[in-house]
Amino acid sequence: MSRSVLVGGGLAAVALLLAACGGSSSSSPSQPASPPSSSSPATGAATGASVSLSSTPLGQVLVNPQGFTLYLFQADTAAKSACSGACAAVWPPAAATGTPVAGPGLTASLLTTLTRADGTKQLEYNGHPLYTYAGDSAAGQTTGEGNTSFGAGWFAVDAAGGKV
Numbered sequence: 001m002s003r004s005v006l007v008g009g010g011l012a013a014v015a016l017l018l019a020a021c022g023g024s025s026s027s028s029p030s031q032p033a034s035p036p037s038s039s040s041p042a043t044g045a046a047t048g049a050s051v052s053l054s055s056t057p058l059g060q061v062l063v064n065p066q067g068f069t070l071y072l073f074q075a076d077t078a079a080k081s082a083c084s085g086a087c088a089a090v091w092p093p094a095a096a097t098g099t100p101v102a103g104p105g106l107t108a109s110l111l112t113t114l115t116r117a118d119g120t121k122q123l124e125y126n127g128h129p130l131y132t133y134a135g136d137s138a139a140g141q142t143t144g145e146g147n148t149s150f151g152a153g154w155f156a157v158d159a160a161g162g163k164v
Contacts, residue, residue: 049096049123051111051130052103056142058164060105061156062125064132067139070094072128072163075152079114081122081129087150094123094130110161126161 051070054063062070073091075082083091093116100123102108113121114129123130133144133154145164147154155163 049094049098050101050103051094051106051123051125053105053159054140056140056156058142058145058156060159061142061164062106062130062158063139064094068132068136069140069142069144069156070123070125070130071133071144071154072125072157073131073150073152073154074163075150076129078127079124079129081114081116082152083129083131083150084117090134090149091131091144091154092134093120094132096121096123105159107159107161125157128157128161130157 050065051062052065053060054067054069056069064070071091073081073083081093083093096113100111100113102111106125110126112124114124116122131154133147135143142156144154145156153163158164
């Protein structure tokens with residue numbers, strides 16, 4: 001009798017564990033099905049995030065779909081972001097969940113994505129991981145230009161993929 005109770009209890013525990021872990025089988029355990037959301041207006045990107053050019057006080061610079069300036073971080077290396085933790089809270093990575101779309105005036109082959117250490121996808125242009133700046137509170141602002149927080153310079157990005 002006690003053996004059947006143990007087996008029955010074990011099966012019930014497994015069933016509960018499976019129910020609690022449910023979800024889609026299309027995402028892998030190391031990568032979330034969608035990027036985490038944020039309340040910052042400068043963050044985020046839709047599936048297949050688009051990048052376009054916009055006129056700012058600095059001239060034509062890359063912007064996200066909401067019109068926020070995109071920046072490069074001089075501490076980054078090609079295909080590797082050096083900004084995480086507290087840095088990523090101030091300089092949110094420009095996220096993408098699909099194939100990015102380059103707007104008019106941009107070279108589509110320069111717009112790619114990289115996989116961050118946390119498994120999320122980040123937009124990259126001409127080998128530079130792209131970020132927004134939490135200090136930009138409205139589209140078209142460039143208040144992060146020339147900032148040196150987190151050990152290196154931050155610069156808006158031009159159509160060629162260089163710093164402004």
